[in-house]
Amino acid sequence: MGRARLASQRHRVRIAALQxxxxxxxxxxxxxQVLERRLTDEPMSQESAEFLRRLVFGAWEHRSYLDRIIEEAAPNWPVAQMPGVDKAVLRIALFxxxxxxxxxTPIKAVINEAVELAKQFGSDNSSRFVNGVLGTVVTRYLADRDDTVEE
Structure with a gap:
């Protein structure tokens, strides 16, 4: 499978995870139940379904930790008051x-996907906010990670 097709499938999976x-x-x-309903309504390959499950359950199970990371990176924006789309996008990306x-997944690919999701589903300022939070997190936690391969 080509990179473009894989990236497109992964984008659709991330949209489903966000929703x-x-x-x-x-x-x-x-x-x-929400996840299984989605998989029934929108069939996908086994690989995509596994990726969706991993994103959804991973982001949900680790949400307390991820929310603390978000609040450290954006101290003026408490997660409890954050728009739901922004919160979901950030949780997926940080997971x-x-x-x-x-x-x-390469850092650049994760950030690009998150920004695109924020543009598509969030408010006018969501993409800038998401990009800023993720940039801060990468600087603080992943500055030494070598990512040269694009998704």
């Missing part, structure tokens, strides 16, 4: 950057 995390965070819906040990 699932947003729904779960804003409602009392059970995360496993990929800091926690995911199954694969290491």
């Amino acid at each position: 699932i995390l947003f729904e779960v965070d804003e409602t009392d819906h059970a995360i496993d 990929e950057l800091l926690i995911d040990d199954v694969e290491r």
Whole structure:
């Protein structure tokens, strides 16, 4: 499979992850039911489904830690008051950057994807905010990580 096609599939998976995390965070819906409903309504390859599960469950299970990282990087923006889209985008990106040990997506690819999701689904300022938070996190936590391969 070519890089462009893989990147496009991963973009669709990240959109699904964003929408699932947003729904779960804003409602009392059970995360496993929301995820399974999404997989039923929008079939995808086994690889994409595994990536979706990893993003959704990983970001959700680590949300307290990820939220602390967000608040350190943006102390004037408490996570509790943050728009749901921005919060979900940042949780997904930070999970990929800091926690995911199954694969290491290049930093630039994670940031670009997060900024695109923020542009597509967030407010007018979301993409700048997301880019700023992720830039701060990368400087603080990942400055010595060598990423030369693009997704």
